[in-house]
Amino acid sequence: MAWYQTVLELIDMRSFSSLWYWIGLAVLWSSASHWVLGVPHDMIQRARRQGGDAQADMEALVAINTGRIVYISDASGLWITAFVSFVISTLAILAAGFGMEFAQAVLLMLVPMALVASLSLRVARQIRESTLNGDTLIRRLIRHRMTIQAIGMVSIFVTAMFGMWQNMQVGVFG
Numbered sequence: 001m002a003w004y005q006t007v008l009e010l011i012d013m014r015s016f017s018s019l020w021y022w023i024g025l026a027v028l029w030s031s032a033s034h035w036v037l038g039v040p041h042d043m044i045q046r047a048r049r050q051g052g053d054a055q056a057d058m059e060a061l062v063a064i065n066t067g068r069i070v071y072i073s074d075a076s077g078l079w080i081t082a083f084v085s086f087v088i089s090t091l092a093i094l095a096a097g098f099g100m101e102f103a104q105a106v107l108l109m110l111v112p113m114a115l116v117a118s119l120s121l122r123v124a125r126q127i128r129e130s131t132l133n134g135d136t137l138i139r140r141l142i143r144h145r146m147t148i149q150a151i152g153m154v155s156i157f158v159t160a161m162f163g164m165w166q167n168m169q170v171g172v173f174g
Contacts, residue, residue, distance in 0.1 A: 014170065015105030016163035025159060028109060029152035032116055036145045037124055038065035044145075048138050059133055062141070066124040073121055084114055101166060108162065112155035116148055 015021045034041050039061050047058035072080075088110060094103035123144045126132075132140055 015102050016166045017170075021105055025109060025156065028113070029156060032113065033145055033149045033152055036141050036148065037062060037069065037120055037127075039141065041145060044138060044141050048135075055134070055138075059137060062127065062137060066127050069121060069124040070128055073125075077121075088114065101170075104162070104166070105159075108155070108159045112151050116151055119144070119147060119151075 036044065039058060043054070043058050043061065047055040088107070091103045091107040091110065094100045095107050123140065127137065127140065
């Protein structure tokens, strides 16, 4: 077997049979559940355990990040929503209408992340409006993280089932 055949097998454009796709999916959801509103989970846990300066640092970072999220949403949220809707619609047409596996794979990553982004915007607005702090802020961030993890688990399960079905279809008919 020539070296270029090995490289082409390693970088397979058939997404669901590619190890790189599954690594990317795992990194995507790991990062999404670790960085809650831009605050790392270990910082939230340290603030919960130690309080004091750790909690003040976490609250400052939450205030900065929620301010950025709300500002970006207010300034260009309509344009971002329109662009993301266009991309998702295009991918859906390519995935369902034309059966493109790459579009299916990207769609299975992008749609749940759009849901997470929408929920994160809602939580950021709630935190800004109610000026949460201390233990109530920590509980809200942890609850948001659990929601993201639940979405991630469902998304990974659906992607795995669809990917196995797709690989069986390609194996049978391809």
